[in-house]
Amino acid sequence: xxxxxxxxxxxxxxxxxxxxxxxxxxxxxxxxxxxxxxxxxxxxxxxxxxxxxxxxxxxxxxxxxxxxxxxxxxxxxxxxxxxxxxxxxxxxxxxxxxxxxxxxxxxxxxxxxxxxxxxxxxxxxxxxxxxxxxxxxxxxxxxxxxxxxxxxxxxxxxxxxxxxxxxxxxxxxxxxxxxxxxxxxxxxxxxxxxxxxxxxxxxxxxxxxxxxxxxxxxxxxxxxxxxxxxxxxxxxxxxxxxxxxxxxxxxxxxxxxxxxxxxxxxxxxxxxxxxxxxxxxxxxxxxxxxxxxxxxxxxxxxxxxxxxxxxxxxxxxxxxxxxxxxxxxxxxxxxxxxxxxxxxxxxxxxxxxxxxxxxxxxxxxxxxxxxxxxxxxxxxxxxxxxxxxxxxxxxxxxxxxxxxxxxxxxxxxxxxxxxxxxxxxxxxxxxxxxxxxxxxxxxxxxxxxxxxxxxxxxxxxxxxxxxxxxxxxxxxxxxxxxxxxxxxxxxxxx
Amino acid sequence: xxxxxxxxxxxxxxxxxxxxxxxxxxxxxxxxxxxxxxxxxxxxxxxxxxxxxxxxxxxxxxxxxxxxxxxxxxxxxxxxxxxxxxxxxxxxxxxxxxxxxxxxxxxxxxxxxxxxxxxxxxxxxxxxxxxxxxxxxxxxxxxxxxxxxxxxxxxxxxxxxxxxxxxxxxxxxxxxxxxxxxxxxxxxxxxxxxxxxxxxxxxxxxxxxxxxxxxxxxxxxxxxxxxxxxxxxxxxxxxxxxxxxxxxxxxxxxxxxxxxxxxxxxxxxxxxxxxxxxxxxxxxxxxxxxxxxxxxxxxxxxxxxxxxxxxxxxxxxxxxxxxxxxxxxxxxxxxxxxxxxxxxxxxxxxxxxxxxxxxxxxxxxxxxxxxxxxxxxxxxxxxxxxxxxxxxxxxxxxxxxxxxxxxxxxxxxxxxxxxxxxxxxxxxxxxxxxxxxxxxxxxxxxxxxxxxxxxxxxxxxxxxxxxxxxxxxxxxxxxxxxxxxxxxxxxxxx
Numbered sequence: 009x010x011x012x013x014x015x016x017x018x019x020x021x022x023x024x025x026x027x028x029x030x031x032x033x034x035x036x037x038x039x040x041x042x043x044x045x046x047x048x049x050x051x052x053x054x055x056x057x058x059x060x061x062x063x064x065x066x067x068x069x070x071x072x073x074x075x076x077x078x079x080x081x082x083x084x085x086x087x088x089x090x091x092x093x094x095x096x097x098x099x100x101x102x103x104x105x106x107x108x109x110x111x112x113x114x115x116x117x118x119x120x121x122x123x124x125x126x127x128x129x130x131x132x133x134x135x136x137x138x139x140x141x142x143x144x145x146x147x148x149x150x151x152x153x154x155x156x157x158x159x160x161x162x163x164x165x166x167x168x169x170x171x172x173x174x175x176x177x178x179x180x181x182x183x184x185x186x187x188x189x190x191x192x193x194x195x196x197x198x199x200x201x202x203x204x205x206x207x208x209x210x211x212x213x214x215x216x217x218x219x220x221x222x223x224x225x226x227x228x229x230x231x232x233x234x235x236x237x238x239x240x241x242x243x244x245x246x247x248x249x250x251x252x253x254x255x256x257x258x259x260x261x262x263x264x265x266x267x268x269x270x271x272x273x274x275x276x277x278x279x280x281x282x283x284x285x286x287x288x289x290x291x292x293x294x295x296x297x298x299x300x301x302x303x304x305x306x307x308x309x310x311x312x313x314x315x316x317x318x319x320x321x322x323x324x325x326x327x328x329x330x331x332x333x334x335x336x337x338x339x340x341x342x343x344x345x346x347x348x349x350x351x352x353x354x355x356x357x358x359x360x361x362x363x364x365x366x367x368x369x370x371x372x373x374x375x376x377x378x379x380x381x382x383x384x385x386x387x388x389x390x391x392x393x394x395x396x397x398x399x400x401x402x403x404x405x406x407x408x409x410x411x412x413x414x415x416x417x418x419x420x421x422x423x424x425x426x427x428x429x430x431x432x433x434x435x436x437x438x439x440x441x442x443x444x445x446x447x448x449x450x451x452x453x454x455x456x457x458x459x460x461x462x463x464x465x466x467x468x469x470x471x472x473x474x475x476x477x478x479x480x481x482x483x484x485x486x487x488x489x490x491x492x493x494x495x496x497x498x499x500x501x502x
Numbered sequence: 503x504x505x506x507x508x509x510x511x512x513x514x515x516x517x518x519x520x521x522x523x524x525x526x527x528x529x530x531x532x533x534x535x536x537x538x539x540x541x542x543x544x545x546x547x548x549x550x551x552x553x554x555x556x557x558x559x560x561x562x563x564x565x566x567x568x569x570x571x572x573x574x575x576x577x578x579x580x581x582x583x584x585x586x587x588x589x590x591x592x593x594x595x596x597x598x599x600x601x602x603x604x605x606x607x608x609x610x611x612x613x614x615x616x617x618x619x620x621x622x623x624x625x626x627x628x629x630x631x632x633x634x635x636x637x638x639x640x641x642x643x644x645x646x647x648x649x650x651x652x653x654x655x656x657x658x659x660x661x662x663x664x665x666x667x668x669x670x671x672x673x674x675x676x677x678x679x680x681x682x683x684x685x686x687x688x689x690x691x692x693x694x695x696x697x698x699x700x701x702x703x704x705x706x707x708x709x710x711x712x713x714x715x716x717x718x719x720x721x722x723x724x725x726x727x728x729x730x731x732x733x734x735x736x737x738x739x740x741x742x743x744x745x746x747x748x749x750x751x752x753x754x755x756x757x758x759x760x761x762x763x764x765x766x767x768x769x770x771x772x773x774x775x776x777x778x779x780x781x782x783x784x785x786x787x788x789x790x791x792x793x794x795x796x797x798x799x800x801x802x803x804x805x806x807x808x809x810x811x812x813x814x815x816x817x818x819x820x821x822x823x824x825x826x827x828x829x830x831x832x833x834x835x836x837x838x839x840x841x842x843x844x845x846x847x848x849x850x851x852x853x854x855x856x857x858x859x860x861x862x863x864x865x866x867x868x869x870x871x872x873x874x875x876x877x878x879x880x881x882x883x884x885x886x887x888x889x890x891x892x893x894x895x896x897x898x899x900x901x902x903x904x905x906x907x908x909x910x911x912x913x914x915x916x917x918x919x920x921x922x923x924x925x926x927x928x929x930x931x932x933x934x935x936x937x938x939x940x941x942x943x944x945x946x947x948x949x950x951x952x953x954x955x956x957x958x959x960x961x962x963x964x965x966x967x968x969x970x971x972x973x974x975x976x977x978x979x980x981x982x983x984x985x986x987x988x989x990x991x992x993x994x995x996x
Binding site: 038041044063066067070071074075076079080082087088089111113179182294297301319322323326327330331332335336338343344345367369435438 | 532535538557560561564565568569570573574576581582583605607673676788791795813816817820821824825826829830832837838839861863929932
């Protein structure tokens with residue numbers, strides 16, 4: 009009789025869990041429309057032990073959601089292409105759009121722990137990695153992302169049982185990876201690694217949710233509860249977003265002058281220019297070869313006044329380069345699918361692979377110039393951007409990239425002369441638009457913004473170089489010199 | 503004296519070539535603006551012998567052009583990712599936008615010849631490959647692309663000399679590939695392969711330009727002359743574009759009924775539905791596993807009336823699938839950068855890799871439905887599209903993909919009932935827009951277009967399936983059955 013009673017209770021409990029799941033799935037189904045309306049992007053990171061049921065759980069979580077509203081990505085070992093980019097690259101370019109879900113079947117945690125276990129990361133590198141991850145996660149949240157981090161936990165015994173069960177069947181044995189088996193054999197070491205990681209990345213805004221995954225329905229219920237609660241809170245707090253503190257990390261800065269203190273009278277004679285251009289281009293051409301072989305990535309970021317001579321300046325660089333090893337990325341207004349993501353997303357996507365050069369003709373600094381001045385982003389957003397950009401650039405330089413930032417500088421009179429000349433030359437009229445004239449009217453506002461930008465983002469590892477370009481030829485030689493110098497320095501350090 | 507005279511003439515000739523190059527570079531510089539205005543995309547394919555100077559030539563050709571207007575792509579051996587897609591995939595997704603140049607440092611020719619030489623292609627496969635290439639090139643031209651095909655030729659002796667020179671210097675030896683050396687040893691075989699290929703792909707609209715590449719300045723002059731002439735003609739012929747013949751290849755068709763002949767009264771009982779849904783989903787789930795292991799790609803293309811039940815139908819499929827192995831692609835209006843390319847570009851980009859399933863919620867058939875009826879493309883464009891789509895799908899099925907196309911069908915009254923129900927349900931109001939009502943007014947026009955589409959594109963290898971969806975449950979079971987059947991057939995054939 010007692011036995012029957014226990015069964016009865018178990019059945020009832022099972023029934024309760026089933027009912028709870030049903031209710032929570034309804035909630036999630038409704039939330040799909042709510043996040044669409046609120047333009048909330050939701051990133052659900054599911055990490056955990058091998059054979060803990062990550063894939064299965066995600067399969068259950070998505071089932072009430074319309075397939076058009078989510079994406080599932082399994083993070084495998086990085087491909088060759090991915091290995092030739094910074095660690096964060098493949099994770100950053102996967103982030104969802106506003107109003108959509110992304111479910112990650114393991115992600116940057118699993119990758120990092122494996123690399124640590126395979127001794128691919130020194131302890132210093134591992135510490136830096138944790139920094140990068142916390143920065144990445146914080147940037148996502150600052151930019152309105154909801155990040156839900158779930159860790160599926162099972163005991164050593166349970167893991168062993170699951171692995172054995174899977175291996176026993178021909179149809180399922182291929183699902184067990186060598187790493188899973190290894191993990192079970194070194195369960196305690198792994199546990200310590202996991203605990204250390206979870207502790208180091210457990211931030212108040214993106215805490216870890218540890219789910220006991222032995223019983224599948226309970227695990228599903230718990231995950232649904234966590235996810236729906238998080239969405240609920242995130243939607244309610246959408247307005248409060250603006251009150252998050254603006255962080256400014258203390259990166260060492262490089263003293264760089266204010267624009268008004270720059271001497272724009274520097275010139276070069278035509279003769280000297282021709283000679284030096286030839287010499288520099290030959291030099292740069294040879295260096296490009298060596299960069300390619302040593303797999304050093306180079307990023308040149310160009311900003312400057314309209315008609316300052318960015319295009320011609322870039323051309324003098326590219327003429328020296330092997331066309332198979334570089335790319336020029338002109339930056340225009342963001343497209344709708346770009347606007348629907350973190351503003352750095354479109355720049356992350358263009359980060360070169362090792363050994364290649366990417367030249368940005370206008371850059372991510374649009375955030376603190378045109379977007380600031382035209383009101384395309386909020387004050388908090390552009391104020392936050394200085395630090396976000398420093399963090400972004402730090403990822404690039406830590407990865408080993410040579411990063412040079414040029415402000416191509418002219419004075420207001422020179423711009424007028426050049427605008428007028430363009431207007432009068434049928435071959436160059438296309439280069440000048442009404443927008444250029446409108447921007448010119450805001451010269452003083454831009455000057456303030458540019459000065460602030462340079463003061464706040466001229467870091468030691470990625471300093472700004474102001475290029476005096478009233479004499480375009482002088483400017484070209486100066487950027488060539490700076491580029492050559494930086495590349496030589498990087499080559500010498502390898 | 504005679505000797506001096508000869509020198510004099512050589513010098514003069516050299517001077518002449520230099521002057522010609524200068525002039526042609528000026529022409530190209532101006533053409534950059536002309537192609538921008540004419541929205542002409544220009545694809546320059548540079549093929550040729552190893553060490554013939556392809557990279558160098560491209561470096562010279564681009565030098566008068568603004569770096570923002572071109573891209574250079576070196577076609578290397580396909581990556582693992584690329585190998586898991588159809589042959590044309592990586593070439594198609596690289597095509598330039600309107601008004602821009604793409605320079606290819608070797609491309610589909612080099613790849614094809616190498617595969618032939620490495621016995622990766624049987625002679626039958628090679629013949630099919632040539633068909634694919636000619637189709638690809640013709641589609642580009644039909645869609646307004648200028649394709650300039652250059653082959654750089656050098657003699658066996660000259661190639662040997664260049665390879666030896668490169669190998670002699672530590673700084674250049676890495677530029678010589680094993681294949682280059684192999685090629686020189688088997689020069690005559692390669693020559694025969696090249697000649698056969700050049701002959702087979704030398705079409706009136708995209709002829710080969712063979713350039714003698716021994717003397718670099720002359721080769722540069724010749725290439726500049728060819729390129730600028732081709733651009734000149736293409737811009738002049740831009741209007742005549744509309745007069746190109748509309749090709750309709752004779753793919754065997756699958757008899758498919760007109761919409762008005764479809765019996766929409768088919769239903770399924772709730773009980774039978776529940777039972778069959780469960781059975782089918784379990785079956786499909788097991789098949790997905792096997793597909794994944796056998797690396798068979800699957801593409802499901804959904805079209806249908808608004809409110810016909812596409813979303814719910816897709817969901818019954820995806821609920822059975824492992825979320826790590828499929829993706830649902832909702833198709834909306836094309837974005838600006840998509841509009842600036844061949845209309846199939848955005849669909850090519852989404853072709854799954856082997857072993858994966860992609861479900862398109864609306865498809866490339868928009869071209870012959872909404873784009874046709876709303877005037878988003880010209881009459882010639884949508885008329886041409888039937889064949890282009892058949893060709894596209896043939897590439898997919900020849901590659902080994904399972905491709906299923908579903909027209910989810912309801913009658914006009916059922917649509918009205920569902921629209922009204924949506925309007926009255928706060929949870930579903932978001933599903934109905936003014937556009938849906940406007941489209942409904944054009945029901946008869948759409949019906950004509952859909953019938954024509956189905957009659958012209960229901961090929962034997964990629965037939966249309968009309969899914970009676972007045973009873974949504976009946977429709978879901980039918981698509982599940984068709985999907986299971988097609989996958990089983992594909993698995994049996996492996």
